[in-house]
Amino acid sequence: MKTKQYDIKNNIKIGQEIFENLPNDIRPDWAGLVLSRFDYYIKDIPISISELYPIIDDKDRWKEAHEQFTKIRVFGLENKNYEPDNYIRLAELVAKVTYNASGQSASFDSDSGHYIASLALKATEYFDDNRLEEEVKSAILLFSRNKKFKDNLTAAKDFLLYKKIDDILWFDWDPIGINDITPRDEYQSYVPEIFGLVKAKSDRQEIANRLHKLETENMGMSGTIENCLTIADKILKVR
Incomplete structure (x- = not known):
């Protein structure tokens, strides 16, 4: 697999391969880890996003991520000038992945996780900070360097x-x-x-x-x- 940043950012198939290599029970934590790379760069993290982390940390609460997705979506609609907007979209995907991992009915699109890697790297462009780019890329590829984790x-x-x-x-x-x-x-x-x-x-x-x-x-x-x-x-x- 090519792992250059521009490949991950622009080639959804790479994001798909990264996501599909993750065990189901690891997907919410991985997605949350990628999202959390922005915590030290966002001045005021929206409450709807900060509330997502405790849900991710507790498997018994993953089913609550559906409602949390709605809260994040509402925040985005009510704050259309929020920057970076890709950060909000990324948080929505993380909520979707978390809910899907719960095994509950009425799941979100099964390919929601395929776009996390690409969108996360696109979100870093707003900050123009090499450290953040490296942190995000490192989180994205955390499990990709060792196939044993899938099993x-x-x-x-x-x-x-x-x-x-x-x-x-x-x-x-x-x-x-x-x-x-x-x-x-x-x-x-x-x-x-x-x-x-x-x-x-x-x-x-x-x-x-x-x-x-x-x-x-x-x-x-x-x-x-x-x-x-x-x-x-x-x-x-x-x-």
Whole structure:
């Protein structure tokens, strides 16, 4: 498969192949991950979109995504000058994919997910930011580099969890305050340990204590345990 950005953006067949390679139970999380790349670039995320994330995170709530799609669509119709409009359209597709994965009746078009990759990359054009383009492309291709995930749901879920922890450490924890000026891999050496704590069912205090030790002893920063507890809560929410 060609994976150059312009191919993914303009060739829906590539988007189709990427989507069809995903296990059904991973599709909402993958779609939500792609959408979430824009969270740090959208000044005021519409409530109808921010409400979609908790639905994605809870399989028992996937059926609610149909109603959430309607809310997102209504927002778009009532705010026709909203920019970037492709971001709203992308959120609609994510809601559709999430509802379809629930197995409920009256599903949306089965090819809704085929357009996510293309539309997400088109949405990045509004921001003209290379970092965002790379973040979006990385999320799109997250499962495409390893075919084993299609037949191994546990491995796919663990891989997604690992990625989400990496995101939280980079975007939310960032004890040095450098996530807008340095390479993306600054904290990646800490991800395996935090991932291991989550898999071992460690509680928020254990995770927070480890984060606090990393930022104060390893990095020499003056972090607070209160902030680390907040980060630990974020991590446990994506478990």
